[in-house]
Amino acid sequence: MDSRSCMNGFCAASSSSSTSIEWKKAWPLRSGGFATLCAKCGTAYEQLVFCELFHLKETGWRECSSCSKRLHCGCIASSSLLELLDTGGVNCIECCRSSKPHSTSTHEKAKLCAVSTADGIGGNLDKLKCTQSGDDAQNDCQTLLLPSGNDDPLVSLGPMKLEEGFPASREIGHKLLINSNLASIESSQNIDAYKAHIDVKNVHKSLIETNLSIALSASANTIPSYGVVADERESSISPFHQGCKPCHLLQRPPNSTVFAGLETNSSMTSQLRVARPPVEGRVKNQLLPRYWPRITDKELQQISGDSNSTIVPLFEKVLSASDAGRIGRLVLPKACAEAYFPPISQPEGLPLRIQDVKGKEWVFQFRFWPNNNSRMYVLEGVTPCIQSMQLQAGDTVTFSRMDPEGKLLMGFRKASSTIPLQDSHISAINISVLQNEPLLAAAENLPIMSGYSGILQSLKGSRNSSMNMPSKHYYGRNSSPLITEKNGSKAGDGMLPQSLPLPDHKRSRNIGSKSRRLHIDSQNALELKVSWEEVQDMLRPPLSVKPSTATIEDQEFEEFEEPPVFGKMAIFTVRLSGDEQEQWAQCDSCFKWRRLPVDILLPPKWTCQDNVWDQRRLAVMINVYIPDKVEKCFFIDKKFKWIMLFFYQMFVFCIE
DNA sequence: ACCCTGCATGGGGAC
């Protein structure tokens, strides 16, 4: 992969000859981001945020490899719902966030279902083979991946067992657009594409590690002073040399441009708000994710200024009502206090000198109270600082250390645009979401730190404006209803309730128990997101309105003055031999699938009686129901069934 | 009367 060619989001080799670059394929990377394949030169590129610009759309249901939960993939650009496993399976966000290592069995299953796809789409199913045997193959089942045309795990709908005796397919004759443009890659490119895929992953991984990897920061000659005012530091400070990997801000990775195709994306990348857990020492196991610093590189750079110092993000805390109250006591997480602040043996503690982001130094009393055979650490005298930063309950304060000086730094992040992320689940969501949707991520958790709040506010503003009432509605060239905005993000993606701005008077009020509140947040967020994507499949351009064409970011959009209308969910196919496209829709009465002209907009309720377009095809259509055995084998659920039915009918139809 | 300090309590998250 030629990473240099990723600049500006286009294949450099091809863009010189044409202004219209069509990315033929994309697949999400496990580490976040997307890889795309240039239609002209076939080179694979990594695209972090462009995915939605190219309207890469995938429909269908995927099954989590860990929990078997079904997830609807409205668009791979929204694949924060999923985690792609190396083995081809996917994990739902629930399993991603649980941070459980993917079980061996999961991997084994995925391996079991590996399919020789050298034949590409339409390859003979007889050539399907199990590449590895195992316990899961006890039923002598052949394993089958849907004929996606390549071994891209996301293009296929996941492994499905097929009973022996299931008819092998001949040339199917149709290229399924159900997995969208993804499937349109030429079969001859599959192997190279996959190799490129691996390369992309490796490159990306290394870059992630470069940017975000965590390590011990202290060394023997860089013992931090922790800003202790008086010389009251105790000698044993070894446990406190822990923290996130120091960010050498003046030595950015030279190849960081591979992240970004657009210049804006580069800045977005630097604003990726990724929690940075400690990796070594006891902090690793003790520090809760909600205290992991979510400071961005850009914020770090802001803090460090032009100095040669290295900023080590330590931890952060969402201010509680009592923290931000008049008492002026900021309760410190015990693990953080013991890990990153100087050890204290007496309850009165010692004064700590902490510098804020404006460079002003504050002196707080770092002390503890005995509490149930434990300690409760507090910073006293924070009121002036809190007021200076105009912080209130719900805002976040971040603590960092500047090495080699060891000076403690205090930053903050206003919560005006987000509900405080107090829950580790939410944190986990953020991690995965941010890695997959950096553009949204940057706007999702907007920091308002001194110095660059304007930039971020403008970002937030652009998003909000798109949320409010888009004046125009955009559709992809393939008429897939996308409703995208200029930055390419699909409206609704990432626009979860939790990101809605809350009135100030509500922000700090807790309604219901904390656990219940947070549970609802994450659940609703997930469900709303899925629901939105389902709705996307039903949105159609208004027939009565002719679109005008607008070019945004060198991508052509059809622009409609009227909002989209709801239509029946359909599957679009295209013949391998040519460009002829067809539409398949299921009768709401008999549930049979009917082939229709591609340009037909079906009402939400549609039956065979309404099929007045092609009686001949109607007659040819075979009425087939999935046999019970097959149905069992396909472990079909309600919403997945129609997809399976479609494939099965396609097989039978082509065979006959 | 108000403020400050230190401790107690209990909900709830982590293990």
Place this chain on the structure above:
DNA sequence: TCCCCATGCAGGGTC
């Protein structure tokens, strides 16, 4: 079940 931590509150100090 443990224990963290948000918060309440009692008691002393100060105006």
